Amino acid sequence: MSTKPKLALYWAASCGGCEIAVLDIKEKILDVDAFFDIVFWPVAVDFKVKDVEAMADGEIDLCLFNGAVRTSDNKYMAELLRRKSKILVAFGSCACEGCIPALSNTTTKKATMDWAFADSPSTVNPDRIMPQTRTETPVGVLELPEFWETVCSLDQVTDVDYFVPGCPPQAHQIWAVLETVIDIMENNKPLPPKGTILGAGEKTCCDECPRTREEKTIKGFVRIHEVIPDPDKCLLDQGIVCMGPATRSGCGGLCVSVGVPCRGCYGPAPNSKDQGTKMISALASVIDSDDPEEIDRILDGIVDPVGTFYRFSMAHATLGRVAVDAASGSSESEGGS
């Protein structure tokens, strides 16, 4: 019986990018394999949920959980791994903030189903047959799970110890986190306070941006395809909406370094819970006008404020999800904030 610390990695409703990001630590993955017993990692190893269920509570030393929570299966796995793990980490933007999947909270389940299965132009479905949770066939009953109206982050369904932000977390940050954990475990060092954000910085994305900032005075917004921005100047100074001021540092300023504005995948800036309101206050201080009408005109240049300011953090947005039409029969009962 191995005495190595036990590591679990799991994906809920995610794109698989976090899994690839873990593999991107390259040959260091062999070091991880050497230090830990990998007891659960569905993408690469055939261990079973049943194996996890059979473990004692707290038997797993470290669990990195990626993906948002949208089905009862996701929730079951979140709760199971919480119970079995000493340390549960929300790994990546989906688990931390909802990420792109949580943009689904700007629409409804009914709208999603109607378009996908009846109204989209390639679909041939004159009888509007919708997927059913139970379908009788001549040989037997076929079953489908029901999926939730609302996309949740991990901490909205269970207790989380630490958070590793990013879409995906950058490989050097992943290794830094694992290296720290290995050091703590090997040398019996104290753990960081619960709730700590690991694998990221304590400033904003602007702090890592190689571009030069001046006093911002925005007279109007432009979109990225409409201009060839100056390669050295702050994108927001040039009127391109960049989420840098509202976003935690940690990625190394990747997008802004290749001429593309930040969209906020490392989550809210330190000391800020709501990324969107933080961005709005950042913009308010840089718009160069006192005339309400002109301010309106300037802000009109931002074509999708909600979907831009909360691009990665919709699950935690204080504004909540869009209203679900009661007549649609959709319900809000499955969980979520």
Added chain:
Amino acid sequence: MRKIEIDPITRLEGHGKIDIFLDDNGEVADCFFIVPELRGFEAFCVGRPVEDMPRITSRICGVCSEAHHIAAAKACDDIYHVEIPPTARKLRELMYNAFFVGDHTTHFYILGGPDFVMGPEAPPAERNILGMIHKLGVDTGKVVIGARAAAHAIVKILGGKTIHMVTSIPGGVTKGLTEEERLEVVEHAKQLLEFSKFTLQILDDVVLTNQEYLDLILSDTYTHRFHSMGTVDENGHVNFYDGLVRVVDTEGAEIVKYHPRDYLDHVAEHVEPWSYLKFPFLKAKGWTGFTDGVDSGVYRASPLSRLNAATGMATPLAQEQYERYFKTLTGDPTGNTPVHQTLATHWARVVELVYAAERTMELALDEEITNPDIRTIPTETPTEGIGSVEAPRGTLTHHYVTDERGVLQKVNLIVGTTNNHASISMSIKKAAQGLIHKGVDVTEGVLNKIEMAFRAYDPCFACATHSLPGQMPIVVRIRDVDGTVLSETTRD
């Protein structure tokens, strides 16, 4: 009637389950491949600015984010009626081919390969990448890790990030290539070329020289006569980035060759109430149900079908391997006679890997590749646009309609794996029918051989359903008609 449930299937990207129903004689009466997830990107992209679609839709799949990024960017170009500069096109194609090497590597070594290197009925604890590294040696493991790293390094140089790259926008790319960076790309490309030869050798050593595996590949259990779809260039050669979509029938005769913009004239999708995933079919044939043969509407879009739909490969070593592949499997090196053995898809994938590595090098050596002219500013009013690429798992189509500000009103996506939904379902059913009979002990190894029928497609149900839930182990329960569990087998 008894029911065998395989829930969920494993060593693929995404979630699926298989329900097998046995009649009173212990034969397979029917078999359903069920996709139980839906995420609905189409609906929640409405209202978003179209220029952000390459960054939003990449999150459909973190494994092939490059495919969605590029298809979205091409749809954006089309929306704004803009021709991108030649260098921008080459930079996108360079990034895309480097990605293809990495992605095909992931499947060949991590998802599909263990079935062959370790054996289809090897214990599950060994039948994975770690078992393979132990068997083939740590040095081989490092070669594979190194090749993926080289591919990802090229993607990062050109895309800004290795996963969910950001540089393609309407009208071109935001990041060019300096001479210094180009030299770095050339070094990585050399490594990828060497690696493609290394992989050919592994394929030979492990599979092609093993008569048992050849018999398995050629067996009727893993054979279906479907039509074949793939994107071809002006010479009829396989192209991943751009071209016309060609479909040949089961005999190799052309059914249609169309511009991706006309996809709605040629492909439609059927809905079944028991799956969240639709079933695309050829409009020329109509939805004929789960049938194969020349009159069926079912087609494949995969490495196997791409080689069938093309008349050759555009690079020398890949062409040599294309001819060898067809000569071995059909006796006809021209490729005019289609290959229908599903498991041969693994081999076709390696032929494509060779092409992708050669094409990466060609583009890295292209004298235009460092030209700084990489953007065209759109001037026309955005309307409607369609972008298409060959994703590793099949033809990928993004179709957007916007308002005059370029804000999305409608989004329709037909992704690589979805094309193969009907053919995957049928491949699984045929494997089940070929392997499960009265008196056969349904072991974990037998179930894995059923799973090998879908694994050849390298399906990605993250893409197909725009969702990627967790995977669970196989649990097989045999029940009587009342639902009482008669026996249970678990994979361990």
